[in-house]
Amino acid sequence: MLQTAEIQQRFKSVQQVVNQAEQVCQSDGSVPSEIRDCIHKIAEQAGxxxxxxxxxxxxxxxxxxxxxxxxxxxxxxxxxxxxxxxQVQSVIVRVHDELSNLKHQLH
Structure with a gap:
């Protein structure tokens, strides 16, 4: 089980990846709205x-x-x-993997 400080540090990494995904989705006009909505919701929840x-x-x-x-x-x-x-697919997979890895370290 991770300690509180470790969780907080790992969460900062998650936020960076989520922010990057949000930037990629905003800068790429061809991103499907479903993906844009998912990333926006994740960014809001992370906030x-x-x-x-x-x-x-x-x-x-x-x-x-x-x-x-x-x-x-x-x-x-x-x-x-x-x-x-x-590029979008890669950043989505990174968001998922960061969150999944952190979750599995907590359980």
Whole structure:
């Protein structure tokens, strides 16, 4: 089980990848709206989760990561069905993988 400080540090990495995905989706006009919506929702949820990460309440932190990971799963499913550009697909997979790896380290 990760310690609180480690969770917070890993979450910062997740946020960076989510921010990068959001930038890629905004700069690429050919991104399907379903993917754009998924990434936007993940970014919003990550913003809300930021305050949870500062709370030092591990159970709330784990729940926030679990919620984000489920959203990452959805983004990956949408990506598989819509077949965006390789750059977009790559960044979506990175978001999913970061969230999934963190979740599995917490359980």
């Amino acid at each position: 809300r989760a930021q305050s949870v990460m500062q709370s030092n309440d591990q159970s709330s932190m784990i729940q926030a990561i679990d919620d984000l990971e489920a959203m990452g799963d959805e983004a990956k499913r949408v990506c598989t069905s819509t077949r965006p550009s390789p």
